Amino acid sequence: MASGEDTLISRYFAPLATDPGAFGLRDDAAVLKTAGEDLVVNTDAIVEGVHFLPDDPPDTIAHKALRTNLSDLAAKGAEPAGFVLTLALKARDEAWLAAFARGLGEDIQTYGCPLLGGDTVSTSGPTMISVTAFGRIPEGRTVRRAGAQVGDLIVVTGTIGDAALGLAVLQGRLTSSNEELLIDRYRVPQPRCALARAVREHATASMDVSDGLAGDLAKLCGVSGVAAVIEAAMLPLSAPASALLDAGMIGIETLVAGGDDYEILCTMPEERVASFMAQAEEAGVAAAVIGEIVAGEAQVRFVDAEGREIALKRHSYSHF
Amino acid sequence: MASGEDTLISRYFAPLATDPGAFGLRDDAAVLKTAGEDLVVNTDAIVEGVHFLPDDPPDTIAHKALRTNLSDLAAKGAEPAGFVLTLALKARDEAWLAAFARGLGEDIQTYGCPLLGGDTVSTSGPTMISVTAFGRIPEGRTVRRAGAQVGDLIVVTGTIGDAALGLAVLQGRLTSSNEELLIDRYRVPQPRCALARAVREHATASMDVSDGLAGDLAKLCGVSGVAAVIEAAMLPLSAPASALLDAGMIGIETLVAGGDDYEILCTMPEERVASFMAQAEEAGVAAAVIGEIVAGEAQVRFVDAEGREIALKRHSYSHF
Missing domain, CATH: 3.90.650.10 (PurM-like C-terminal domain)
Structure with a gap:
């Protein structure tokens, strides 16, 4: 009874979702534990033909999708805590998905940023990858854009x-x-x-x-x-x-x-x-x-x- | 020097982002305060032609984009804490955007779920709206899909x-x-x-x-x-x-x-x-x-x- 969407998730993304809060991607939602710190939340999407080229290697597209978000967290002073992924695909291309998932898995390891959940949808348009990433930072310590002083x-x-x-x-x-x-x-x-x-x-x-x-x-x-x-x-x-x-x-x-x-x-x-x-x-x-x-x-x-x-x-x- | 993307955000979405952690959508990221509770994280996207129809009223499209996520939070037992929004648009249609933002603003009030941030990108394909929503729940109380017992x-x-x-x-x-x-x-x-x-x-x-x-x-x-x-x-x-x-x-x-x-x-x-x-x-x-x-x-x-x-x-x- 498993749908194509379910097998896509279980084949490519569930193996990456090793954090206990991700429930193996077999639940509606994920759980992120907190301990009174602030969570920095960032969302950035990349679109084929705008932020990446159709023939860019899929593993580099995965890197770009996640890293654009990690860059924002770093700029705010926060340490990566996890991310969720929305993938809008034209068709199911197993080779593309395998390489994309491999690239994502590498970054999950490199940056210690677990995959918590996601959504996979079909689109007739360009491939789009939207990531929302979470970072932890001590309470009140987020570095904002506002704050630059004359003389800095x-x-x-x-x-x-x-x-x-x-x-x-x-x-x-x-x-x-x-x-x-x-x-x-x-x-x-x-x-x-x-x-x-x-x-x-x-x-x-x-x-x-x-x-x-x-x-x-x-x-x-x-x-x-x-x-x-x-x-x-x-x-x-x-x-x-x-x-x-x-x-x-x-x-x-x-x-x-x-x-x-x-x-x-x-x-x-x-x-x-x-x-x-x-x-x-x-x-x-x-x-x-x-x-x-x-x-x-x-x-x-x-x-x-x-x-x-x-x-x-x-x-x-x-x-x- | 403000770009079209900036004026779009400041005109339609910044007025909705009244939560202090959203920084008026004028920062890279938002801040969500925590106090040791668990955060339930859910992400669901809707695509024109798949989850909504091209001539659906834009305010109802906004309702659907947010509410599909709130539905997941409720099913897990969590109270809405906020959300971020990715909007992929073919073109800038002021009437559509105004109605969409009005619908979103109504739901922010109805469900007490503040807009924390977002990303707006251009696409040649169908309009797509991806929402990541956060819910608060006492530690360890998230209700999972796993847990049904014989006789329930x-x-x-x-x-x-x-x-x-x-x-x-x-x-x-x-x-x-x-x-x-x-x-x-x-x-x-x-x-x-x-x-x-x-x-x-x-x-x-x-x-x-x-x-x-x-x-x-x-x-x-x-x-x-x-x-x-x-x-x-x-x-x-x-x-x-x-x-x-x-x-x-x-x-x-x-x-x-x-x-x-x-x-x-x-x-x-x-x-x-x-x-x-x-x-x-x-x-x-x-x-x-x-x-x-x-x-x-x-x-x-x-x-x-x-x-x-x-x-x-x-x-x-x-x-x-």
Whole structure:
């Protein structure tokens, strides 16, 4: 009497749901234990043709679906506690599902983030994966976007702009000496979960960069009631991104207004930076000071080494 | 600098997100406070053309998206604590969005279930709404599907089969003397949140009926390691469903193998039934004993008043 949906779940996803609260995916709902901490809740969906390409390897699609959410939890200072998954599929493709489930299983292990439940539905449209992830954090310690203070320094992890370049390479709009690195950065975000504690100990405001550094920083500034100045030369760039910029193949807006970075962007008083950097180094995550919070109303100015403003043509990616 | 996605969120959804933990939808994530209770987590998605029709009123689509999840929470014995929403839209239709948000706002009030966050993405396919809802329940009190005991009576709330008939009416496959009631039952589930406490106080096993009573009960029996006998004459039917059955326009499988009932199906020892029924009456929710748990392996038998088995052609709805 088992339906196709049930066998799909029992074959591919039940083996991943080893947490006791998931009830082996054989119940209506899951149970998450609590102990007076705060739960940070984040939901992010990825759509075929928008956030990933139809021929991206299915395991990387699973990585992207979960990691975009883990990136938000890390930016808030929270440790992963579990997630639920909604999968909207056009058809049942066993090879795709097997690879997708394998990728998901790898991340469940890597990030210690159990699969608690999900829903599988059919759609005539593009494949869509919606994840809601939960993170635990001591009560009242969630680091918000609001909170940046005039004089705070601005820190970003990893490198900026690679994913946008990787997408351009995949779409045949760009060539690079290291296309593999850029494509990997587009397909497989590296959520900075290892920095969650450093963020909650030091940052006054924090968010993850997903729609472009410039636009995302403007949002942080907007809710904090401040403005920002970024020194373009201090932006952390990968070697291929630097090479493309130096060769004039791309402008700086390609790097700071592209999407899919999934790095942490945070602010902190100058005296906190050394401790934050030490924790980042210990965690094996690169981090760089890129500018300063100033008085103003949500403006983000990019300046060159001489302090001259660099005009940007666009700031971020939007769906509508 | 605000993007179209941002104005969409600020115009339609931020006004609904009045819970302090939602940060006005102007942060990466939301915060849910905890106090050592268990959190029941459920995720259910609805897709245009599968779970709702393209010309269903948008406020009823919002009701359905949220209420299918609240129905699961109620069946587990949990009280609504909040939800997050993923909305995948083909295009930005202001009238549709305004009506959808109005419907959502009504339910947030009705069920005391705050909007905590969400994600809005564009899709070339059918509109899809994925909700993840959270419920609070005292530690260890979640009522599972597993737990039904031989000798337990089987109870179901409301009436069964109306939603499947409502869909048939909307699709022009059926006519009825009270089409409005049936269509309303299809479009607007009535989650039995008022019975959450009665369920956790009395039920040995519980689930919500969403894919057809027969198949869903078989799942409950499967994980409980038992079987069930349902007396067909005791199934609670609405007046139009009864009339169609009596007239021979539909068979019993249309009622028990259709989807979208969103009623609670639970089991309990005979001595608990009177208390459960009293609580249900106080809550204004109809409930009926429809059969008994017996020894066996997941079989669900339907019998007539003389105890003769009624053969069913199908048991439930499946996506794949």
